[in-house]
Amino acid sequence: MSESNAHLRAGNAERDAAVAELQRAAQDGKLTPAELAERTAAAATARTYGELDALLADLRPPTEAAPVRLQQVEAYPPAPVYQRTPNPPATTRPGxxxxxxxxxNAGFSGAKRxxxxxxxPFLRVQALADTVRLDCLEATASSEVIDLEVLxxxxxxxxxxxxxxxxxxxxxxxxxxxxTSKVPSQAAWGNPLIVARGSVGLGTFKARGANWFDRRRLGQDR
Incomplete structure (x- = not known):
């Protein structure tokens, strides 16, 4: 990357792609778990292409000059094939x-719904250093299939x-x-299905139903 491009602002797509490349490097034995965690945290807060390049420079062959590319994720069938657009309509609500x-995004403080x-229909979550909690016990779903992208x-x-x-x-x-999941992989008739995709990295993904505390909080413990 040229020195002029190194100062260009990086967006979410570039940061996500850098994290994916760090994950592949760790799988190849180029990074220890501690190094991966440190660089993943740095990539999530990087502001410029130069900062991302510095995290990846020693993981690439000297002659390699390919830009960071997004990791391709297989679409969930039978949902239609979607294409990302650079500028979503201003009238569309997030999701x-x-x-x-x-x-x-839970950086060093949690995030929840x-x-x-x-x-x-579309969610993207990342539990970088604290918990992301999606409590759907009192929620309503707006579609039969919910795409949950995990970074x-x-x-x-x-x-x-x-x-x-x-x-x-x-x-x-x-x-x-x-x-881990204690929830059926298929929804009952008339209920929504959450399709989780992506990677938890070093973290944990848990799916469960209501426990005793949840039922008591909702007045359903009898």
Whole structure:
């Protein structure tokens, strides 16, 4: 990258692509878990192409000059094939376009959705250093299939769903993290299915139904 380009501002797509490249380098044995966690945190807060380049420079062959590329993720069938557009319509609420998902990013403080809320068709979450909590027990879903994109992190993504909902994790990867689900992978008739995809990285993904504390909080403990 030329010195002039090094000062250009990087966006979410470039930061996500850099994290994906760091994940591949760790899988190839080029980074230790501690180095991966440190560089992932730095990539998530990088502001320029130069800062991202510095995190990746020693992982590439000297002759390689290819730009950071987004990791391709297989679309969930039978949903239609979507194409990202650079500028989503201004009238569209976040979460109702693949190009403009509802984003919950837990850096060093948690992020959550709880209580009565509308779950949109497209969500993107990242539990970088603290928990992302998606509590859907009082929520309503706006579509039959909910696309949940998970970006690599080092903390926990927790999904809590009502009885009848489904959570599918087949397209969700990990590095040294863990993925657990106590929810059926298929939804009951008339209920939504959450399709989780992407990678938890060093973090944890958990999907479960209501526990005793949740039912007591909602007045359903009898």
């Amino acid at each position: 109702f376009s693949l190009a403009d998902p509802l984003i919950l 709880t209580g009565p809320w509308e779950v949109p 690599p992190g080092a903390a926990t993504v927790l999904v809590i769903v009502p009885e009848g909902w489904g959570v599918q994790c087949d397209r969700l990867g990990k590095t040294w993290g863990t993925i």
